[in-house]
Amino acid sequence: MDTTLLLAHTISPDWSRDLVSELKTRLPEGLIENATTPAETTEKVVEADILVVGRLQNEWLAQAQELTLVQSLWAGVDMYPLDRIDEAGVAMANASGVHAKPIAEHVLGYMLQFERGLTQAVKNRRRGVWEHISGGELGTKTVGIIGVGEIGSRVSELATAFGMETVGTKRDTSSAPASIDTIFPASEYQTVLQQSDYLVLSCPLTETTEGLLGVDEFRMLNRDATVINVARGEIIDQTALVRALRSGMIQGAALDVFEQEPLPPESPLWDLSNVIVTPHMAWRSPQTTQRWADLLVENYRAVASKETDSIVNRVL
Structure with missing residues (x-):
């Protein structure tokens, strides 16, 4: 050859x-x-x-x-x-x-940090504060996955192992992994938003998904919900996200991708206490x-x- x-x-x-x-x-x-x-x-x-x-x-x-x-x-x-x-x-x-396996494990790490209060525990350590934090259990929560492809499927498998309820969207709903409890067509993503304690974005960036999460969508989420983005930064209206985080409209966000990368030093996302920022690293192992x-x-x-x-x- x-x-x-x-x-x-x-x-x-x-x-x-x-x-x-x-x-x-x-x-x-x-x-x-x-x-x-x-x-x-x-x-x-x-x-x-x-x-x-x-x-x-x-x-x-x-x-x-x-x-x-x-x-x-x-x-x-x-x-x-x-x-x-x-x-x-x-x-x-x-x-x-x-990249499905490392990204899915990255997502699980995000969820555990928020659920077990580890983000606050790290802050307390830096301040030298001994304070008990009451963490929750992932097995009592629902993860919504926007885009159940290879990455979304692996996320659902790991979430299922923790006993989480799993819902998601897929362009072709004729087939879905056994680890997804309920699958919806992509057009019904708002139904997934309303059910999610953790909302994971793992869909491709297209004309349809650009700006998929804006002010209206953040209002549909539970106030205790956490948004996780390992897809593309442009899928979220970043200005609307910052507003939702500052106002307590949602509990927090874990972001590996951004509208502009590297994330500019002046971005308010660096300073928000309810945000985890990682530098587009979820895919690598x-x-x-x-x-x-x-x-x-x-x-x-x-x-x-x-x-x-x-x-x-x-x-x-």
């Missing part, structure tokens, strides 16, 4: 180095290219059959002569020029499912490189054998 796979320079050097090391043990020698500069990507994309990207620059589609597949390392594809990729006759796949490699190897074989219908996670 002489199919070539190119990692674009828009992938973090640390990630690409580890990924190349893993792939070289599993794919034909000499057919993996790792571009470390814009010039190298521009040069090597001309003959690449598979282009692995973080960000994708439009000119690469025009320069590529052999390109069959654009492979994203992310689950979301909202940042890619899908129309131009499609017009170029190139397939595209995402990394759906690769020591196992991520291995899972990326598993996906790339499978899709490499599909392209090399000209069986593009068998490309995993194909979105175009």
